[in-house]
Amino acid sequence: MTRPGRPVGELLRDWRRTRGMSQLDLSIEAGVSARHLSFVETGRSRPSPELILRLAEQLDMPLAERNTMLLAGGYAPAYSSHELSDPELDPVRAAIRQILDGHSPYPALLVDQHWQLVEANPAVALFTAGAEPRLLTPPINVLRLSLHPDGMAPRILNLPEWRAHLLNRLRQQAVTTNDPVLYDLHEELRGYPGGNGHGAPISEAVSRIVIPLRYRHNDQEMSFFSTTTLFGTPLDVTVSGLAVEAFFPADSATTETLQALATSGVGTGT
Numbered sequence: 001m002t003r004p005g006r007p008v009g010e011l012l013r014d015w016r017r018t019r020g021m022s023q024l025d026l027s028i029e030a031g032v033s034a035r036h037l038s039f040v041e042t043g044r045s046r047p048s049p050e051l052i053l054r055l056a057e058q059l060d061m062p063l064a065e066r067n068t069m070l071l072a073g074g075y076a077p078a079y080s081s082h083e084l085s086d087p088e089l090d091p092v093r094a095a096i097r098q099i100l101d102g103h104s105p106y107p108a109l110l111v112d113q114h115w116q117l118v119e120a121n122p123a124v125a126l127f128t129a130g131a132e133p134r135l136l137t138p139p140i141n142v143l144r145l146s147l148h149p150d151g152m153a154p155r156i157l158n159l160p161e162w163r164a165h166l167l168n169r170l171r172q173q174a175v176t177t178n179d180p181v182l183y184d185l186h187e188e189l190r191g192y193p194g195g196n197g198h199g200a201p202i203s204e205a206v207s208r209i210v211i212p213l214r215y216r217h218n219d220q221e222m223s224f225f226s227t228t229t230l231f232g233t234p235l236d237v238t239v240s241g242l243a244v245e246a247f248f249p250a251d252s253a254t255t256e257t258l259q260a261l262a263t264s265g266v267g268t269g270t
Helices: 008-018 023-030 034-042 049-058 063-072 087-103 122-128 142-147 159-177 180-190 252-264
Strands: 108-111 117-120 213-217 220-230 243-249
Touching: 008 034, 008 049, 008 063, 023 034, 023 049, 049 063, 087 108, 087 117, 087 243, 108 122, 122 142, 122 213, 122 252, 142 159, 142 180, 159 180, 220 252, 243 252
Parallel strands: none
Antiparallel strands: 108 117, 108 243, 213 220, 220 243
16 A cells, blocks of 8 residues: 655656656546646645545545545545454445355355455365365465466466466456555465466457356366456445355256255365
8 A cells, every 4th residue: 555644746747646646637527727736746736625535536546545645745544544354344345245155156256456365155165175274264365376386377277368267367457456465465376386377378268258267076077267247336345355156067067066065965075
């Protein structure tokens, strides 16, 4: 996250440059003169909280960073930040639980902005089985668990392809959020064995609609594709960082295997 104590103008300039926008570009998008924007960035003019939020919106800044900009400008944060266990987020937890439970017998999990596991349905045990206990000790980072040679990686049959997909996605997220935690995680995962993490994955799956996760469970090969669900128009920092990662069977054989595992009681926890 952005270091505290920096002037609002410096923060604004850094985010504008991160987004590849000129002062003129941003001034047009935000409906403010380029001269005034220049004065804000150099500290010659103090922006109002409304202007800070308008500029932050145009820069698509994370909610936590918008709060940081407001604080740097001498104003109170505009967005709340609750723990997921707080009563205020009861409806959010209920919705998440409904999504996870409703997705069974297929795996689904909830992660935060740094890919730490928050919650999961029982079917996720299919992926965690066989991983070293240290990778399953909270806080569990699901990307580390996926690509670590002591985690899921030995059972991912298309590891180079899946690894490239995850690394590309993580890098895009790091660039979008300008979050050093994600940059550090990307560098760590790049060091794991399993193929080249740069460029487009190379396999027959390139011509398909989605990149599958081909996974070996015991002696069975299973194939999944994944979807990501975010909360629309969040006004809470915690909620804005949450995402539900849901896995669907990519073929009928995987569907039958998952249903059989659920019927036999396999996959009853992580």
